[in-house]
Amino acid sequence: MPGTETLEQLARLIRYFILVSTTEAGSGHPSSSLSATELMTGLLFGGTFRFDPDQPLHPNNDRLIFSKGHASPLFYAIWAAAGAVAEQELMALRKFGSPLEGHPTVAFRYTEASTGSLGQGLSVGLGMALNAKYLDKLPCRTYVLLGDSEMAEGSVWEAMELAAYYKLGNLVGIIDVNRLGQRGETMYGHDLAVYEKKVSSFGWEPIIIDGHSLSSVLAAYEKALQIKDRPVMIIARTIKGKGVSFIEDKNGWHGKALKKEELSRALEELGPIDKKIRGQISRPLDLKPAAKAPQKIRAVSYTGDKSVATRHAYGSALTRIFPQFPDMVVLDGEVSNSTYSELFKTVHPDRFFEMYIAEQNMAGAALGLSIRGRIPFVSTFAAFMTRAFDQIRMSPYSNANIKFCGSHAGVSIGEDGSSQMGLEDIAMFRAVLDSTVLYPSDAVSTEKLVEEAARHRGLVYIRTTRKDTPIIYRNDEAFRIGGSKVLRSNKADAAAVVAAGITLHETLKAYEELKAQGILIRVIDLYSIKPIDTATLTEAADDTGTLVTVEDHFPEGGMGEAVLSALAGQGAPVHSLAVRKMPKSGKPDELLDYEEISKNAIIRKVKEIIGNRRR
């Protein structure tokens, strides 16, 4: 282990890197980086942290997450001080095309997870720590640097309570209590005792230190190593802007780079810098997790005369496909008996994590698990997925491979009423970069699409229905991401009705009634809403002249607009039936009628289209 003198020199070098790179960039957060310089110098180069810079993906590396992502200049600087990044690379900070972005992203090879939306990093770290302790069973540890301002985010406390619940002795948080937020003092300023009480009451071991004393910093990490039965939070009193007297502890210096002349003064204050010195990071033991080989799985086998809720088929599918995808883990927000992820839990309790009613942390932890190579399936009511939108939107920036399943979609849930109805979940998940949105209508298609979701690398959303619905597909029917099914088709189709989930069954009923009256419609099961089967929709528009979309969802951003976008260049009229009135309690059929997305509404709309043509 190096002496603190070497560490002091490294800290000076890191401060130098922070200051010159941000001044060169003309923007960035030097003051928030300077406050945590000793905390990170001590961690990386003090002997505690074990990481192989030549093998950043080594499974037994310790992990470091900058939850306070705006301290990215410090993050890049420590890797430069480790010799893993050239000073020249630092000078491209925040420039177009540089992997050194304004907030850390996975474009930079030492970034574990893209951060910058505050209060998310601890959940990601929790996912990684869960993986190390319960799945990989490796001794590596996860460190998360937090800002004091972001401790106001509820998601942090969700991660706190759950990390204690799972006794994650391999998780260490470090709060950089520099007193100042973006626009002024935080709620607690430098009152470390408040943090200590809060942290301790949530079941963590608090360690209070002076965050600029390297010997205290080293001692804290050493002490943290000894605590095995609970997570540790190092609460460090620091000075924002530390090392540059004219910005130290001063308001108004958040997110501001020094001007050239200010930089000169600051560097003078820093004193002589040894630009050649580099820190050594301890190497991890070369341990690897036991790997499981994928196994063949049994085929789907439903009997066609039974009705089965797609949410139930989701649970069955998880259990069925697990042998083929041994990296799967299942997370649920305390509703596993409603989402039916409990079917998986019963068979594979060691691969199921109860996340309680804390959806933000659930999504963040799923990201951590995904980054460590797992395939998390994450379920709650579709409505409550909205709770985690910030975490969900951030996850593609870390190349997440997460499968979300929202149950109880739409007004068809019935009596529980509006608060429990997912009516904006399709819009939300469609708006996420590179996402996939699937909405199966029966048990067979659900089973197949859950399997496709596991096979697909990326973020997938699967929407399921509360009610039992008839099985409409044969067990050997194939489904693919980006596909659709034309269920009824004739030369003389008056219109094409595009539906998915519960409304597909309404459409099939409408088909029968209309047929009895001599009116034929095309029926399309749009089970893949994103990506979308443009070819089939185009053909339907060309053949029938008019599309009708029917969805148990608000119109904005939903299936109807997905169809409109797919056909946007082509100019076919599309009529949208969707949830447009204040939703309420009632029987599912009453509500489908009330919102005009039922069999009756479809029949009315088709006849209206025919009537308008005749006029």
Add this chain to the structure above:
Amino acid sequence: MPGTETLEQLARLIRYFILVSTTEAGSGHPSSSLSATELMTGLLFGGTFRFDPDQPLHPNNDRLIFSKGHASPLFYAIWAAAGAVAEQELMALRKFGSPLEGHPTVAFRYTEASTGSLGQGLSVGLGMALNAKYLDKLPCRTYVLLGDSEMAEGSVWEAMELAAYYKLGNLVGIIDVNRLGQRGETMYGHDLAVYEKKVSSFGWEPIIIDGHSLSSVLAAYEKALQIKDRPVMIIARTIKGKGVSFIEDKNGWHGKALKKEELSRALEELGPIDKKIRGQISRPLDLKPAAKAPQKIRAVSYTGDKSVATRHAYGSALTRIFPQFPDMVVLDGEVSNSTYSELFKTVHPDRFFEMYIAEQNMAGAALGLSIRGRIPFVSTFAAFMTRAFDQIRMSPYSNANIKFCGSHAGVSIGEDGSSQMGLEDIAMFRAVLDSTVLYPSDAVSTEKLVEEAARHRGLVYIRTTRKDTPIIYRNDEAFRIGGSKVLRSNKADAAAVVAAGITLHETLKAYEELKAQGILIRVIDLYSIKPIDTATLTEAADDTGTLVTVEDHFPEGGMGEAVLSALAGQGAPVHSLAVRKMPKSGKPDELLDYEEISKNAIIRKVKEIIGNRRR
């Protein structure tokens, strides 16, 4: 004050109401209602709670919010026991058209806020308590009934920390610790000491009681009345299903009504019920807040040769219009120097509430303020609005009158990178029931639209831009919700380009370049994305044959799809330019080019359209 014997009788009556109404409904949550029966009986009829059932809107009424909304059978039963609801009405529980929905909604006249998405009620209560203490300056108190499961939600702890910060001695929470969640035991079971530590560390006064002892319950409320300098949390040990021996403290009874024969057994256990007895609620003092008369405001006055960021104009507008809308309050999530709500704070510090980095609680508190008659303007970065999506989607179910302003929209923020870029905010706010979505492009239109937002009753989202942008409108130009502006128009327009915000300025530049090359385009400022100006868009489609939409937002659910929906029945081709590649750091202009939403991309697209026509 009645003796506990009368209260015992009332509790029995309330249990009777809970059981018969849920069995009649065939669904609902009797077990979660029974556990809190004494807690609510003691509150309403024990003399502490002051409320006039004949004047539910009286400003000095105490407020009661069921954050555990699934205990709605209890909620309706207490009002029946107060004589304010007939037993016959209770029997319509959960039926279509009944105001007694599965979870409380404002269709029922004693519901303060629609609940059912757990962990939101305390924030709503906090908003009401802020209003009572700092704005109305009335002695009324706010009570929030919480479930133990929902204490896992981070948003609850956001409300906790902020209520303590604002020293809300008029806010009382009651945790119904019945040990069991939906699918099993909570994280802490009946370990009340953990709750006590956590609650106390967040600055609240904890009071531990046996939640089924009416004398303890009464003493707790009495004690709470004496504590003036901080909020109080009553932590009550209760039994789920209390009073019905065969469901008491048993797993598997969440959200299940008793069958007819089970009900008979349960009623036998309850013993004789006096169905005629009714409880008395103490009346509030007839106090009213000092009312302020609206005053005339000064006109907008910008000089056209200056560039001003729309976010800055937002802050200016708040300050300018306040005299006309004296019910305005401004909330910000610790970024008021970026959203520019600080311009208002400086002038009206007593009407500004710093909400710190806790967006969920900010949105929930805004709802509480709105319900109490205030007009909250709520700002943070557009990206971080996603944090509060669940609270936002719930708010129209309480007829919210909230104005959200998201700054730093899109990739045009530049160097800070993807985490800080609002790229899904239009999709999110469009998908909210009855919402209004506004996206001004210059300082004048921002000023006018902020004023329109204040005037409009309902949820409004205003999207602002980080960069300075030229002023393109005269100070006397009028703007309306649902309107648009045609800025360039000719008979020979080759296409119509629809833009808003930053892309409008790119479009105007494209217009000039194309014009120099002899190509004319129509330019439409679609500042009102929802509702949308269908007439102007239709005319543009008819006149030019093709629309191009350009937005600094992901394509799904954004402005482009809003335009598609507006024209859906009509079949005009619409081309969408939007953010489709992984966003990154860089200069704003580099990023607009990279994402193909810049002047250059518009020019290319227009020429491509013309080229295709010629072919």
